[in-house]
Amino acid sequence: MKKTLLAIVATAIIIPAAIANNFEEPADAIKYRQSAFSLIAYNFGDMGAMLKGKKPFDAAVFSSRADNVAALSKLPHEGFIAGSDKGDTEALAKVWHDKADFDSKMTAFQDNAAALAVAAKSTDQNLIKQAFANTGKSCKGCHDVYKKD
Ligand code: ASC
Numbered sequence: 001m002k003k004t005l006l007a008i009v010a011t012a013i014i015i016p017a018a019i020a021n022n023f024e025e026p027a028d029a030i031k032y033r034q035s036a037f038s039l040i041a042y043n044f045g046d047m048g049a050m051l052k053g054k055k056p057f058d059a060a061v062f063s064s065r066a067d068n069v070a071a072l073s074k075l076p077h078e079g080f081i082a083g084s085d086k087g088d089t090e091a092l093a094k095v096w097h098d099k100a101d102f103d104s105k106m107t108a109f110q111d112n113a114a115a116l117a118v119a120a121k122s123t124d125q126n127l128i129k130q131a132f133a134n135t136g137k138s139c140k141g142c143h144d145v146y147k148k149d
Contacts, residue, residue: 029079091146
């Protein structure tokens with residue numbers, strides 16, 4: 001009994017580390033992160049359309065989109081595995097050369113997306129617009145340095 005419990009606890013501790021590198025090939029990691037980015041772009045783009053007046057602002061939809069982006073923002077990072085600078089990707093090799101900076105930019109994006117999800121639950125349009133702009137800056141700031149034009 002004790003052994004079984006120990007095995008379960010050990011597995012629970014080991015699994016998260018194993019998940020971090022669960023791709024068979026670099027191409028799978030590239031596909032994974034690109035899929036996440038495309039879901040982020042769709043959700044973020046719709047929020048932008050509402051803020052720019054291209055469509056009516058719907059607070060419930062906007063908030064739901066912001067929640068989606070906050071959750072999705074946590075996904076792409078896992079796909080930037082070693083060796084996945086080669087292949088069908090726009091990621092520059094600099095991602096892996098300056099990994100610590102890249103990682104911190106990715107964390108800043110996640111933090112901004114989380115703040116946007118919180119702001120979206122308020123009725124303060126200025127707060128929402130500022131939080132949206134901060135998140136957009138995170139996207140662009142990283143693309144300018146780490147993504148092919
Ligand atoms: C988007 C999208 C991006 C970012 C970026 C923000 O909607 O697809 O890559 O916003 O343009 O500056």
